[in-house]
Amino acid sequence: MIFDGKKISRQQEKEIQERIEIERNKPLTVVVMGQTGVGKSSLINALFGTNLKTNDVKPETKYPEKHIEIAPDSSELWFWDMPGVGESSSADAEYLNGYRQKILDADVALWLCHADSRSVTFDIEAISKLLSNLTNGERSMVLSKLTFVLSKADLVTPEPWILWKNGNDAVFETTDKTETLLDAKAVYFKKSLLKPHSKNFVSKTFHDGSFNLQSEDITFDKHFVYYSGIMDNSNLQKLQSNYPEYSSVFSRLYQNSEVIYCSSHFRYNLSKLMQVIVDKIYSGVSMRFRKFISNYSMNKVSWNKAKTFSNIVVFDSVKDDIVFDLSRLK
Structure with missing residues (x-):
């Protein structure tokens, strides 16, 4: 057998296959962090259909909690x-460690x-503390694994x-004004949270x-393509223009x-978040990951459930009757 351009023995081939099998069957690990009440458990529930406990009044998660989901093939x-x-x-010092x-x-x-x-001060300080006492290599590893999420966009x-109704399903969308606002917030948080660490970001x-x-900024190995620093839109367009065959990679x-930005409650933009997550992991892990998300309609909400999200009922005191209640719509 030829592996990586070299001829290997049957024993070496067997060892490689065993390592591949171990990697294929390893549990996929997802860690979710952030301020108290930001919706960590709710996002996990929305992305993967789990039923982690949530509480709108007090913190529900006091200690790191491991939850295991098992796919039909036992992954x-x-x-x-x-x-x-x-x-x-x-408590923060302990948690950040x-x-x-x-x-x-x-x-x-x-x-x-x-x-x-609009406040990012706490998150800025928390990220700085998180990265303290790490080597440059460890900082790069941590930053490259992190995906920053603006939760509770609703x-x-x-x-x-x-709310778009399609039979028994519904999909929430923003107006142009709300989308513009969310885009601006995403840019602001990116500038505040990531730009200070751009020299360590890969x-x-x-x-x-x-x-x-x-190139000076781009390297690759068997599993990944890397870009040193934070790619801005001008660099993206330049690279795509010069090397159109690699446009999707860029x-x-x-x-x-x-x-x-996303909403667990409205299941809004979850598919984009999931795509960004999958794009960060190498193909072997991606295969394991997709077992949990295939055939799953990320952004869809059942119509019956969506109707209950309205908290406004219009009551006409003259007619002594409700004139509008979304939950009554068929």
């Missing part, structure tokens, strides 16, 4: 639902921020949300076997550092 998906930071400085190790060990790491907030006001995406370009590298 395992491990979620680490981490305690929310922001309760106290002493736990975050650091979990990110280094995980396949995927999500850091959630409130979409309906709380962004005042524009209404559009975008990466899976290598599909066809990429073959080396798009994935560009999105690698994007801040993704």
Whole structure:
């Protein structure tokens, strides 16, 4: 057998196959972090159909909690639902130490921020503390695994949300004004959270076997293509213009550092978030990951459930009757 351009023995071939099999069957590990109340457990539930406990009043997760989901083929998906930071400085120090190790060990790491907030000071400080006492290599590893998410986008006001009904399903969409606002927030959070660490940031995406370009900023190995720094839109367009055959690779590298806004409640933009996550992991892990998301309609909500999301009922006191109630619509 020829492996990596070299002839190998049957024993070596057997060992390689055994390692591949071990890797294929390893549990996929996802760690979710952020401030208390940012919706970590809710996002896991929305993405993977789990039923983690949530609480709108008090923190539900006090300690790192591992939840295991098993696919029909017995593959395992491990979620680490981490305690929310922001309760106290002493607790935060302990939690951030736990975050650091979990990110280094995980396949995927999500850091959630409130979409309906303009304040990034706490998250900036938390990220800086998270990266402290790490080597440059470890910082790059942590940053490359992190995907920043603006959660609870449904709380962004005042524009209404559009609900598209299609039979028994429904899909929430934003107005142009709300989308513009969310885009601006994503840019602001990216600039605030990622730009200070750009020298340690390395975008990466899976290598599909066809990429073959080396430059000052771009490298690759068997599993990944890497871009040193944060790719901006002008660099993206330049690379796509010069090397159109690798356009999709550059798009994935560009999105690698994007801040993704979404709503677990409305199941809004979950498919984009999932795509960014999958694009960050190498093909072997991606295959394991897709076992949990295939045939799953990320952005769809059942119509009967969507009708209950309205919290406004119009009551006409003169007629002594309800004139509008979304939950009554068929």
